[in-house]
Amino acid sequence: MENNLPRRREAAGLSQSELAEAVGVTRQTINAIERERYDPSLELAFKLAAHFECHIEDIFQPEDGGSA
Amino acid sequence: MFDTVVPETDDPGRARRLYYRSVYAIVTVAIIGLLAGMATGRELIGTSIYCVGVWLGGGISFLAPKLTDVPLQDERDTDLYNRASGLTLGVLFVGGLSIIPVIYVLEAAGRIEAPPEVTGAIFLASGLFLLWGVAYGIVKRR
Numbered sequence: 001m002e003n004n005l006p007r008r009r010e011a012a013g014l015s016q017s018e019l020a021e022a023v024g025v026t027r028q029t030i031n032a033i034e035r036e037r038y039d040p041s042l043e044l045a046f047k048l049a050a051h052f053e054c055h056i057e058d059i060f061q062p063e064d065g066g067s068a
Numbered sequence: 069m070f071d072t073v074v075p076e077t078d079d080p081g082r083a084r085r086l087y088y089r090s091v092y093a094i095v096t097v098a099i100i101g102l103l104a105g106m107a108t109g110r111e112l113i114g115t116s117i118y119c120v121g122v123w124l125g126g127g128i129s130f131l132a133p134k135l136t137d138v139p140l141q142d143e144r145d146t147d148l149y150n151r152a153s154g155l156t157l158g159v160l161f162v163g164g165l166s167i168i169p170v171i172y173v174l175e176a177a178g179r180i181e182a183p184p185e186v187t188g189a190i191f192l193a194s195g196l197f198l199l200w201g202v203a204y205g206i207v208k209r210r
Contacts, residue, residue, distance in 0.1 A: 017080075017081060020080070020139070021080055024139055024142070025139055025142040025143065025144070026080070026081075026084060026139050026141075026142050026144070026145075027080075027081060028144065029142050029143070029144040032144055038144050038147070040143070041143050043143075044143060
C-alpha cells in the first residue's frame with residue numbers, strides 16, 4: 001500500500017516520534033509505515049486519518065493506484 | 069510501571085529502550101547463570117537462577133505493556149511476532165512432514181534404528197504440533 005504520510009507529517013511540522021505518540025504507537029511503526037514496509041491496521045489508519053482530519057484514502061492508496 | 073521508572077514520559081522511546089534492555093538483560097543473566105551452574109557443578113543454583121530470571125523476564129514482558137500508557141509494544145510488534153511464529157511453524161511443519169513419516173516407516177521396516185535423541189525430537193515436534201492445533205482451535209472460537 002502506498003501512502004503520503006511523510007508529506008502530511010512534515011507539512012504538519014511533526015516528527016515521527018510526535019506523530020507516533022499522538023496515535024499511540026512507536027516511532028518505529030510510523031517509520032515502517034512511511035517506508036511502506038508495514039501496512040497499518042484499520043484502527044491505526046483511522047487514527048492517522050482523524051489526526052490529519054482527512055479520509056483514510058487521502059493518506060493510503062492501493063499499490064496499483066486504482067480502485068478495489 | 070515504565071512511565072514511573074522513566075520520569076520523563078514525554079520520551080516514550082527511552083521507556084521502550086529501558087523495557088527491552090531490562091528484559092534482555094534479565095534473560096541473559098538467567099542463561100549465563102544456568103551455563104555457569106552447569107560448568108561449576110552447581111546445577112541447582114544455576115537452574116534456580118534460570119527459572120527466576122525467565123519468569124521475571126517473561127512477567128515483565130507480559131505485564132509492563134499492560135501497566136503503562138507508554139507504547140512499549142504495538143500492533144507492528146505483534147505482527148512481527150505472528151509472522152516470525154508462522155514462519156517457524158511453517159519450517160517445522162514442512163520439515164516434520166518430510167522427515168517424521170519416513171523415519172517411522174524405515175524404523176518399522178527394520179531399515180534403520182532411530183537413536184533416542186531422534187525419537188525424543190519426534191515426540192517434541194509432535195507435541196508442538198498438537199499444542200498448536202489446540203491453540204488454533206481456542207483462538208478460532210474466541
